[in-house]
Amino acid sequence: MIDRDRFPVDPWRLIETRYSEDGMGETLFGVGNGYLGLRGNHIEGRGAHEHGTFINGLHETWQIRHAEQAYGFAEVGQTIVNAPDAKVMRVYVDDEPISFDDADVRDYRRTLDMRTGVLERVVVWETPSGKRVRIRDERIVSFEERHLAILRLEVVVENSDAPVTVSCQLLNRQDGAGVYAGTPAAAQAAGFDPRKAEKIADRVLQPDEFWQDGLRSALSYRVAASGMTVAVVADHLIETENEYTARTLIEPDIAKNVFRVQAKAGVPIRITKVVSYHTSRGVPPRELVDRCRRTLDRVVVEGIDEQFRRQEEWLSAFWSRSDVQIAGHDDLQQATRWCLLQLAQASARADGSGVAAKGVSGSGYSGHYFWDTEIYVLPFLTYTSPQWARNALRARVLMLPAARRRAAQLNEAGALFPWRTINGEEASAYYAAGTAQYHINADISFALGKYVRATGDEEFLRREGADIAVDTARLWTTLGFWRSANGSGETFHIHGVTGPDEYTTVVNDNLYTNVMARYNLRYAAKVVREIEELFPEDYARLVERTGLGPGEAAEWERAAEAMFIPYSESLGIHPQDSLFLEREVWDLAHTPADQRPLLLHFHPLVIYRFQVLKQADVVLALFLQGNHFTDAEKLADFEYYDPLTTGDSTLSAVVQSIMAAEVGYQDLALEYFEQSIYVDLHDLHHNAADGVHVASAGGVWTALVCGFGGMRDYAGELSFDPRLPEAWPSLSYPLQWQGSALQVTVTRDTLTVEVRSGAPVPFTVRDMTYIATTEAPAVVPLADQGPVIPGRPTLRQFQDARRDDGTRLSASVPVITTSIPVIGVED
Secondary structure (H helix, E strand, C coil): CCCCCCCCCCCCEEEECCCCCCCHHHHHCCEECCCEEECCCCCCCCCCCCCCEEEEEEEEEEECCCCCCCCCCCCEEEEEEECCECCCEEEEECCEECCCCCCEEEEEEEEEECCCCEEEEEEEEECCCCCEEEEEEEEEECCCCCCEEEEEEEEEECCCCEEEEEEEEEECCCCCCHHHCCCCHHHHCCCCCCCCCCCCCCCCEEEEEEEEECCEEEEEEEECCCCCEEEEEEEEEEEECCEEEEEEEEECCEEEEEEEEEECCCCCEEEEEEEEEEEECCCCHHHHHHHHHHHHHHHHHHCHHHHHHHHHHHHHHHHHHHCCEECCCHHHHHHHHHHHHHHHHHHCCCCCCCCCCCCCCCCHHHHCECCHHHHHHHHHHHHHCHHHHHHHHHHHHHCHHHHHHHHHHCCCCCCCCCCCECCCCCCCCCHHHCCCCCHHHHHHHHHHHHHHHHHCCHHHHHHHHHHHHHHHHHHHHHHCEEEECCCCCEEEECCCECCCCCCCCCECCCHHHHHHHHHHHHHHHHHHHHHHHHCHHHHHHHHHHHCCCCCHHHHHHHHHHCECCCCECCCCECCCCCCHHHCEEECHHHCCHHHCCHHHCCCHHHHHCEECECCCCHHHHHHHCHHHCCHHHHHHHHHHHHHHECCCCCCHHHHHHHHHHHHCCHHHHHHHHHHHHCCCCCCCCCCHHHCCCHHHHHHHHHHHHHHHCCEECHHHCCEECCCCCCCCCEEEEEEEECCEEEEEEEECCEEEEEEEECCCEEEEECCEEEEECCCCCEEEECCCCCCCCCCCCCHHHHCCCECCCCCECCEECCCCCCCCCCCCCCC
16 A cells, blocks of 8 residues: 555654655644644745645635625634744755755655654755765654744754755745745645635735744734734754854844854854744734744753654653554554554644644645544544543634524524534535534534533533533524324424535434434433533523523433434435435446546536435444444444445544454454544545544544443443454553543453553443453453454345345446537538
């Protein structure tokens, strides 16, 4: 899969052995902390897919122009802003720039060390005159100091004296042109792809304060339409025994600190660039400049080496509570750790902002937050770093006022969270695959319940989390409606929604939506009743905040119990929605590879007419609400939907892996897992250059822990039913569970649960109850690793199947027909 000549196997480091101009490396070697992200651009500052420096939540707004306007359409778009770029430290020897375009590179090695968080590059060049130049540069974005990045450069002319110049720059690439542009013109002119960020033609960053004081430089801006502010201040430290001079340049969009050195052979030049970024939604730029100065002043006192030491110490603690160990497979171990590091880099210091689909690694999806966070990222945060999960949930609490306004605009009670957003307002211009995904309400409530259940953080629930549960539940009671037929009693239905599968939109009774809404309603009722009974003062405050009525919980419970769950008796499966089985089946096995992904080659209306999935929908419901489906139902549903699923979404393979493992397709589970783990490292979807697929990285953790590790926590009960791949000697992973730190290890014959700290932990393995304590680990014998079914499901098993109305299922591929007029030729 992955190019092992370029990226050799190392369980703790991602190593690149040769230079490449593809944008994938910019993503793979990016460093960030959840607030600030520096793409893996080379310090020369040229030849990039995207010169990116991104700050979580820093965005511009713009008017969405709909071809045909309608009431309630999203009106204002949001897109992430490319913050001023501090990465440039351009080296000149003999007044010639060292550039990958034409230089004679004798050695090259770039390394992201996942234990230290340091990105290091070592390059040896030889100039046309035979001078051998060794350059070593490294950078970190601090996890401890949220607003801090440090870049260090060492230049040695090994075999000759030579004049060396180092030009350190701060650049406004967002509004730059030519070599200062954030994105090359070729990329801007590329074809349509909804996964990329919007481009804004007008100036975005309006200059405010800019100055230099000695070797300290500052730029600050106000974002034109959104009104946000941003400042960057950089200190420059030079250490060398060579003679040198320093000069400066300051303009609104560029600050330069240039060092001219008379380098002696073998005498190093060391330059350290200490950078601080601050942003705000309302504070003036001058105040942000002062904050940056204070950050840098503190670093001066503490020392640069101390920041690197703290980075390594922080990561040591992170790995102790997060590292998933796969014995005997260093290639998978390397990829796993890279994915887990990306989760830290996307969320650790988000600190109350959301976790974007690309984190702070690129501009893909315009820097928006989606439901991906709650379903794919929050489980990892909840079970390894609960404080980060709490912060991410608080971001949703802060969005509640906007979500309430959105619900009212769509004639619903309660709150409707936006499908994609940065500032809390809906930013999706395509309502069918955007606003109609009401399931995001249930996803957020689900993540809240999972967090509280796993951590015991009832205080957060009572103080602010319950507001989410209440207002999301309210929406379902007005969105849904009651229907009775044939004296069988009333059922509750939800119409006109889109589930996770964006290849099937605006449908009635989407199974995933109904199942998750049922959870949402039950959970909200449970929360309200428990707070009312046990914490009357908190209940009074909840009523004051939300206007909660005395009969609402009972109404939610009634709707949940009557929720319609579609089922086809003739096929023995759960239809994805009320009309899904009436559509023709898309024959994916015979769809040409050059017509994938479907969304880039077929009009949505073509796709909507077929049974074909962008991503797992029913299968995701089977995983998240697995205690409400039988083993037979899970197997039947998986076998029906797997051949219909394109995997055009990177969110899909992880869920397919988990359920394939559970129902018995264990080889297929491993195949899907490897597709997930190499989404970015092997650029399987051909868009890794736009940023890390953060949700897929979160799904990798879930596939390991819940798929192969077999962990579930239905109804607050911790359980395990592992599915260790045959070629894996063991799998071991830590968990945080209700204040206790666990280590779970699976081998072919045993499952061991150790309590590293905290209270004893009860759990079940295949319906048998055990208890692990700090004094006595629980060692559970395993007779097997669950059922085993060879191969994979195909459409052939349904060739004689019939729908409930008696019609036969048939599969086909849409044919593109072109009418070409025939021109007669006279003899």
